[in-house]
Amino acid sequence: MKAWLHSFPDLPDTVASPADLARLELESALPGTPCTLEHVPAMGESYRVEKTAAGYTVSGGDSGLLYGAYALITRILSGESVPPVLASAPKYGLRMVDCWDNPDGTIERGYSGRSLFFEGNRLVYDPARMRELGRLLASVGLNVLCINNVNVHFPGQLLLEDMLPEAAALADIFRPFGIRLMFSIDFSQPMRHGIPTADPLDSAVQAWWKETAARVWTAIPDLAGFLVKADSEGRPGPFTYNRNHAEGANMLAEAVKPYGGIIVWRCFVYNCRQDWRDRTVDRPKAAFEHYAWLDGQFADNVILQIKHGPFDFQVREPVSPLLLAMKHTNLAMELQLAQEYTGHQIDLYTMIPMWRELFAEMPADNIMSIAAVSNLGRDANYTGHPLAAVNLFTYGLLAWDPDTDAEASVSRWARLTYDFTPEQHRCLVSLLLSTRRTYEKYTAPLGIGWMVNPHDHYGPNPSGYEYDLWGTYHKADRNAVGIDRTASGTGYLEQYSADLQEKYGDPATCPDLYLLFYHRLPYSFVMKDGRTLIQRIYDDHFEGLEETKALAEAIAALPFPEPDRAEIFRRMELQLRDAREWCDIINTFFHRLSGVPDTHGRVIYD
Numbered sequence: 001m002k003a004w005l006h007s008f009p010d011l012p013d014t015v016a017s018p019a020d021l022a023r024l025e026l027e028s029a030l031p032g033t034p035c036t037l038e039h040v041p042a043m044g045e046s047y048r049v050e051k052t053a054a055g056y057t058v059s060g061g062d063s064g065l066l067y068g069a070y071a072l073i074t075r076i077l078s079g080e081s082v083p084p085v086l087a088s089a090p091k092y093g094l095r096m097v098d099c100w101d102n103p104d105g106t107i108e109r110g111y112s113g114r115s116l117f118f119e120g121n122r123l124v125y126d127p128a129r130m131r132e133l134g135r136l137l138a139s140v141g142l143n144v145l146c147i148n149n150v151n152v153h154f155p156g157q158l159l160l161e162d163m164l165p166e167a168a169a170l171a172d173i174f175r176p177f178g179i180r181l182m183f184s185i186d187f188s189q190p191m192r193h194g195i196p197t198a199d200p201l202d203s204a205v206q207a208w209w210k211e212t213a214a215r216v217w218t219a220i221p222d223l224a225g226f227l228v229k230a231d232s233e234g235r236p237g238p239f240t241y242n243r244n245h246a247e248g249a250n251m252l253a254e255a256v257k258p259y260g261g262i263i264v265w266r267c268f269v270y271n272c273r274q275d276w277r278d279r280t281v282d283r284p285k286a287a288f289e290h291y292a293w294l295d296g297q298f299a300d301n302v303i304l305q306i307k308h309g310p311f312d313f314q315v316r317e318p319v320s321p322l323l324l325a326m327k328h329t330n331l332a333m334e335l336q337l338a339q340e341y342t343g344h345q346i347d348l349y350t351m352i353p354m355w356r357e358l359f360a361e362m363p364a365d366n367i368m369s370i371a372a373v374s375n376l377g378r379d380a381n382y383t384g385h386p387l388a389a390v391n392l393f394t395y396g397l398l399a400w401d402p403d404t405d406a407e408a409s410v411s412r413w414a415r416l417t418y419d420f421t422p423e424q425h426r427c428l429v430s431l432l433l434s435t436r437r438t439y440e441k442y443t444a445p446l447g448i449g450w451m452v453n454p455h456d457h458y459g460p461n462p463s464g465y466e467y468d469l470w471g472t473y474h475k476a477d478r479n480a481v482g483i484d485r486t487a488s489g490t491g492y493l494e495q496y497s498a499d500l501q502e503k504y505g506d507p508a509t510c511p512d513l514y515l516l517f518y519h520r521l522p523y524s525f526v527m528k529d530g531r532t533l534i535q536r537i538y539d540d541h542f543e544g545l546e547e548t549k550a551l552a553e554a555i556a557a558l559p560f561p562e563p564d565r566a567e568i569f570r571r572m573e574l575q576l577r578d579a580r581e582w583c584d585i586i587n588t589f590f591h592r593l594s595g596v597p598d599t600h601g602r603v604i605y606d
């Protein structure tokens with residue numbers, strides 16, 4: 001079993017550089033194929049692989065050589081033909097994986113076991129597993145790993161204080177893989193050191209961060225930077241001192257600048273203490289309102305990291321208007337591999353079709369970097385569900401090249417993981433590509449989002465958040481459902497350009513799958529295909545359940561090797577149970593409210 005390179009030989013712990021590693025990997029993966037490496041430092045991360053009479057010549061800069069080696073290895077092992085010249089450069093500078101790992105070994109929104117990096121409030125790890133992880137990430141071109149949760153509570157802060165030697169040793173392990181570490185920091189951290197404030201304009205605060213940066217970069221000279229969640233869901237930030245986020249981020253940026261460090265500043269700022277009675281606040285508007293006016297005011301070494309949609313990693317959201325608005329600021333788009341709202345790595349959910357849709361709405365040049373919340377954990381297969389690894393793999397390819405084709409990349413992962421016949425392979429790829437739509441059908445309808453159990457975010461609960469503080473309401477009543485976000489409603493749509501306002505503003509032209517994100521509509525609303533809104537809701541849910549049954553049958557017919565087989569089947573059973581629960585609860589919810597029967601007379605439980 002190839003298992004996407006897990007089963008490769010363990011790497012020696014003495015690898016000096018990406019070039020050395022490239023040589024080792026080529027020798028062990030392609031024995032008997034002579035490969036020559038040409039180190040061209042100016043090529044940086046880019047590579048060129050050329051077929052020669054005897055074998056291949058791989059040229060590239062430091063990590064370019066390694067990426068070239070993996071490009072060749074993964075193509076050959078997946079049975080793809082290698083063109084005479086294979087040359088590539090990454091589109092985005094920082095291709096980040098953000099782990100939400102806590103020092104006590106738990107992972108916030110983690111579904112693959114405990115942390116790979118922490119236990120008992122210490123940084124402890126298995127070096128052999130770290131090398132294996134380095135190989136997985138580098139083999140798809142990922143180059144930054146933030147190891148700790150953006151929610152930095154004490155003792156997470158100790159990373160900068162007394163876990164630095166262990167962190168430096170970890171950075172040494174990842175360095176030959178072209179991977180740099182990043183740390184999440186707590187904006188109020190100076191206050192643990194006798195400074196009475198964290199005001200970014202206070203000179204003692206500024207001096208503390210400068211000294212800290214000097215200490216941290218002395219220990220880890222190539223640390224990529226700091227990741228900051230400020231004024232978000234209770235985390236401290238500049239608002240406490242009446243400072244804006246440019247003032248906060250720029251202060252940190254100045255401290256890390258001498259070392260080439262970057263401040264990645266998250267824009268997940270909204271009122272998480274909203275009164276559901278208050279109709280004047282519409283949560284998706286928040287990020288744009290907080291940041292768009294600051295465009296052009298951030299230092300060069302600040303990157304604003306913006307979640308892909310205006311809410312929070314729902315199954316379907318429009319592209320965040322902030323990603324389209326800030327033309328004079330370095331931006332990173334944040335995706336989420338961890339399946340927080342997409343089935344907890346129990347339900348099958350292949351993400352690349354969704355990511356392709358995002359890029360169809362947003363020019364790839366709008367961003368300079370890309371990040372994804374990790375789906376990794378200490379489980380032997382790293383991603384809990386064996387098939388969830390496809391999301392890490394395809395994310396890497398997309399972060400390198402946003403034009404990456406969904407089917408081709410899923411297909412490469414499948415070939416690198418399972419030895420199937422061509423027919424079985426085609427079946428697996430098409431199943432994986434279908435899973436996002438299936439999940440979307442049986443969960444909250446037509447872009448409305450949420451409807452999950454509060455807090456853990458798994459399973460249906462149509463009004464679980466309806467009278468809560470989080471700003472995620474559907475306002476379903478006996479006549480209608482949804483929130484009007486056009487100019488006549490909350491005005492959210494006005495954060496977009498005129499052409500998008502036109503496309504989404506009229507329910508007659510708004511694509512069906514976004515209808516209830518933008519509009520409040522009566523159940524009798526007639527959709528483009530002639531069905532009523534309520535009938536469409538019922539149909540989608542019944543279809544989602546039927547598709548899941550078919551998925552389970554097709555998956556059962558594929559010869560997955562153990563231990564994957566047992567794990568895949570076990571989770572498929574749970575997905576089937578949950579899809580049924582979703583289908584019946586959502587249909588019953590809308591049927592009870594509307595009183596409208598299903599035109600096909602299928603069973604809806606009252």
Ligand code: GCW
Pocket residue numbers: 100108109150151229233268312
């Ligand atoms: O959706 C919320 C999650 C939190 C997470 C937060 C964020 C790390 O439920 O668990 O906190 O997003 O992105 O900061």
